[in-house]
Amino acid sequence: MDNKYVAIVCIVNLGFTDLVMSAAKAAGARGGTILNARGTGNKDIEKYFGVTVTPEKEIVVIIAETEMRDKLLLAVNKSAGMDTKGQGIAFAIPVSDCVGMTPSAPIEQPKTEEIPEEKSAE
Amino acid sequence: MEEQKKPYDSSHRIYPLQLLMVVVGAGQASSVVRLLYENEAYMCCVCKGRGTSQGDVYDVFGIGDLKKDIIFTVIKEDRWPVIKKALGERFKVSFASRGIAAISPLEALAGVSIYKMLGNVRYDEAKKTVKPKGE
Numbered sequence: 113m114d115n116k117y118v119a120i121v122c123i124v125n126l127g128f129t130d131l132v133m134s135a136a137k138a139a140g141a142r143g144g145t146i147l148n149a150r151g152t153g154n155k156d157i158e159k160y161f162g163v164t165v166t167p168e169k170e171i172v173v174i175i176a177e178t179e180m181r182d183k184l185l186l187a188v189n190k191s192a193g194m195d196t197k198g199q200g201i202a203f204a205i206p207v208s209d210c211v212g213m214t215p216s217a218p219i220e221q222p223k224t225e226e227i228p229e230e231k232s233a234e
Numbered sequence: 235m236e237e238q239k240k241p242y243d244s245s246h247r248i249y250p251l252q253l254l255m256v257v258v259g260a261g262q263a264s265s266v267v268r269l270l271y272e273n274e275a276y277m278c279c280v281c282k283g284r285g286t287s288q289g290d291v292y293d294v295f296g297i298g299d300l301k302k303d304i305i306f307t308v309i310k311e312d313r314w315p316v317i318k319k320a321l322g323e324r325f326k327v328s329f330a331s332r333g334i335a336a337i338s339p340l341e342a343l344a345g346v347s348i349y350k351m352l353g354n355v356r357y358d359e360a361k362k363t364v365k366p367k368g369e
Contacts, residue, residue: 117336119255119336119338129286133286143285143286144285144286145257145283145284145285145286145302145304146283146284146285146286147281147283147304148282148283173255173257173304175334175336205338206338206339207336207337207338208252208337208338208339209314209318209336209337210334210335210336210337211318211321211322211325211334211335211336212321212322212325212332212333212334212335213334
């Protein structure tokens with residue numbers, strides 16, 4: 113099934129959404145929405161210290177064209193992925209239809225300059 | 235010997251369900267929720283969030299982050315054209331009422347009862363399937 117749009121969802125630690133959005137914007141995204149959330153994964157921290165540690169998270173949702181999906185996921189993963197302090201998980205959800213999106217300019221393909229063949233001196 | 239129940243889809247038409255996400259400006263959620271309830275949505279989950287800035291200039295002045303209301307709901311697929319039209323008209327009203335909505339298909343549900351609840355299957359339709367005792 114070919115969908116025109118996808119929703120890129122990125123779950124990151126609190127305070128890393130700017131990093132995600134700057135990377136996404138550099139990759140061609142126009143905007144996003146941020147939701148506050150909390151993680152439930154690491155229970156050991158709570159036990160060890162004896163205090164309640166709330167692993168605060170933020171969820172970034174970006175709706176973008178399908179052709180930009182891989183580029184956006186790579187950019188987000190590079191800037192705030194699991195290897196970084198942001199510890200982000202990024203994935204894409206298919207979007208069947210969408211309303212309210214402003215049409216974007218066509219994605220520019222990188223121009224390849226034709227290099228004239230050097231004539232070998234005979 | 236107990237009578238074996240027939241599968242629900244053998245006697246009923248199944249409508250595919252879609253997860254609908256609507257992002258609107260803060261304070262606009264109630265009117266969108268009303269619109270969704272009018273179009274057979276069973277429940278709406280409203281979350282507070284924020285949008286990202288349109289540009290660096292806004293960030294400099296500290297007005298980059300915009301408060302948003304995010305509404306999650308489940309709708310029947312056949313209701314989407316109506317909802318899409320209504321939301322599209324609403325988003326055009328003014329700058330403050332602008333927003334975005336997207337639907338994503340649901341892959342699976344945990345049982346018929348959940349389908350009936352999320353799909354807002356009418357009580358009278360459900361009653362037809364249940365035979366009164368003694369018949």
